[in-house]
Amino acid sequence: MxxxxxxxxxxxxxxxxxxxxxxxxxxxxxxxxxxxxxxxxxxxxxxxxxxxxxxxxxxxxxxxxxxxxxxxxxxxxxxxxxxxxxxxxxxxxxxxxxxxxxxxxxxxxxxxxxxxxxxxxxxxxxxxxxxxxxxxxxxxxxxxxxxxxxxxxxxxxxxxxxxxxxxxxxxxxxxxxxxxxxxxxxxxxxxxxxxxxxxxxxxxxSVFLLDEKDMRLPLRTKKNAHKGSFGHACIVIGEKEGAGILCADACFSFGAGLVTTIREEKLSLPYHIMQKSKIPSNTTALALGMGLGKYDKDELKKILNLNIKKVIDADMFYEELLKEYLDEKLVLTPHPKEFVSLLKLTNLANISVKEVQNNRIHYALLFSKRYPKTTLLLKGANTLIVNDEHLLINTLGNVALSKGGSGDVLTGLILALLAQNYLPFEAAYVASLAHSIASNNYKKNNYSLSPQDLINEVKCI
Missing domain, CATH: 3.40.50.10260 (YjeF N-terminal domain)
Structure with a gap:
């Protein structure tokens, strides 16, 4: 750094x-x-x-x-x-x-x-x-x-x-x-x-620029281990199931030992991804928000009350009840429009996306000062990761990531690290680095990167 x-x-x-x-x-x-x-x-x-x-x-x-x-x-x-x-x-x-x-x-x-x-x-x-x-x-x-x-x-x-x-x-x-x-x-x-x-x-x-050498991959060095040794990650699947499935696949590809999707209705899943209707008791980390859409509020409260590490994304930044849980050790991954909603929900600022983009570091630190236990990853051309007013800047990503599904992959990478016992701040910046480096390693035209391409590159970092 x-x-x-x-x-x-x-x-x-x-x-x-x-x-x-x-x-x-x-x-x-x-x-x-x-x-x-x-x-x-x-x-x-x-x-x-x-x-x-x-x-x-x-x-x-x-x-x-x-x-x-x-x-x-x-x-x-x-x-x-x-x-x-x-x-x-x-x-x-x-x-x-x-x-x-x-x-x-x-x-x-x-x-x-x-x-x-x-x-x-x-x-x-x-x-x-x-x-x-x-x-x-x-x-x-x-x-x-x-x-x-x-x-x-x-x-x-x-x-x-x-x-x-x-x-x-x-x-x-x-x-x-x-x-x-x-x-x-x-x-x-x-x-x-x-x-x-x-x-x-x-x-x-308290501000640092990330380098590739700051990467700490979840490489497996312990020989006496089993799948449970590497955590059990769960993804709550909402109305748009594709987002959650991409998250699950990315999570599995970044080292989580077990990955389970949570939904009542039967899903068409890769063979290595499991499905349950309820969150298993041995869950070590959970992702919520990608493609969520309309979801029962009481059920959301039950999920948020669980004493496990969580990464929150997408539709959850429009849910009023989220602000009750921002003193928890969460990882939040909004893009600028979602961050505008989050600032408004928390009564920190009522501003436009343009105003956020004009002063991203200021508003990221403003949020962190109010919620020091929460890790914020603010997506953008340069990603900002902040916790307790300590700010990291990741400039390594590129425009190839400007595609639907890239954010779901990032959430999956963070989830994988949380499940494997990374601290929330570390999980956020290491996953952000992996996400960026994978996009840079993609050799085809930058307009053609798909979420699955990104997941495949993550496997080869």
Whole structure:
């Protein structure tokens, strides 16, 4: 896991005060990291257009121009005058070296966006919008300095934003890079150290970025075992039986020893999935909500009152009675529309899906602060998993998962881990990783992924 922060100004200040590193020195390191990246990827004498703003993000770009000058065809474009003290100093150095400033956006091999940094807190003016549009239309490799211009510190898009192939962010990862809205703009994210290693620069945080190496598969190491050793998972089947059956199959494929569907009417099931009309006494975990539809309220209360681990999904987020059980150790897996309903049921917020998507981390943490025992997995382009205000971000999923049934598979994976005695928070993030990695391992066209394809890939992780 990598640490993620809302902002890093306090760490810059620590460098100045505790490590005697000047602001100028940190800026030189930021520029050098971009220079090194360009040198590793592009041949000398290729053309590099650096678009620099008036503040310190622009100053990073001016310093970069100086470092690349003479080895590359450097074009430094300053649509605004350098206004910060360091910006003026860096421009003085660049001009002394003989760099001439360009007056327009020109065709090039590489674009480096240094217009605005992660502190952007105002709407873009018309000049900035026009520049960003022109840059986005150019056929060039695009690099963003710290964050693509047009994305604010909440990860929101301010009408326009630079579309980067790579973002080189300074010092540490920021939450603004991981909003769903930013995903189509940031490209590959790299962290530049600023003269000291990240371990020295960074402080404490409750937000982390998940990596593939955080996966903890339910591999079987004990030799003296039987099917009961790996839990008994149950799935309550509602009106739309397909959702529950997909969940059951995914659960079985991720290691649960026994999987039982709960329904009165006879189901057509794979041979390895059992069916009962009542929840067996040896059940170790239960899933409820997928394709549920209309279900007897008294029966739902009985199920929710059972002292077993539960993963709750889909239709249950529209049930008023759910809020009576949110102090239990549950895993909730809403998509944004279902999360809107959950926020309304709990009187935490009465907002739209758009408002949630504009500030996903805020609302996920708001829910977690009110219900610290509950694990929330908020689906999206970047999945958020939060428990007791500890937040994990999974960026590894891809658009192939945007198909009906993908969420039912995820619920089944979580259920399997709960049945095998994973803690709820761990079950949620490990299952989310497995779900994402499986989708990435799928080799056919990304529009063709089916739930069964996903389950098959899970078996091979």
């Amino acid at each position: 990598q640490k993620v922060f809302y902002e890093v100004n306090q760490f810059d200040q620590k460098c100045y005060e505790d490590f005697h590193l000047s602001e100028d020195l940190l800026m030189e390191q930021a520029a050098f990291s971009m220079c090194t990246f360009i040198q590793s990827k592009f041949s000398s004498h290729e053309s590099v257009l650096i678009v620099a703003g008036s503040g310190n993000n622009g100053a990073d770009g001016i310093a970069l121009a100086r470092m690349l000058y003479s080895s590359y065809d450097v074009r430094l474009y300053l649509p605004y005058d350098a206004k910060s003290p360091l910006g003026k100093l860096q421009l003085k150095r660049a001009l002394a070296l003989g760099i001439e400033c360009s007056t327009y956006v020109s065709k090039c091999d590489v674009i480096v966006d240094c217009l605005f940094g992660s502190g952007l807190n105002k709407e873009l003016d018309d000049i900035s919008k026009t520049i960003i549009d022109k840059l986005n239309r150019l056929d060039a490799y695009k690099i963003a300095c710290d964050i693509p211009s047009g994305i604010n510190k909440k990860g929101q898009i301010l009408s326009k934003a630079f579309i980067a192939d790579t973002t080189i962010t300074m010092g540490a990862l920021k939450t603004s890079l991981f909003s769903d809205l930013a995903k189509d703009y940031v490209g590959e994210i790299k962290v530049s150290n600023l003269g000291i290693q990240r371990e020295c620069y960074e402080g404490s945080t």
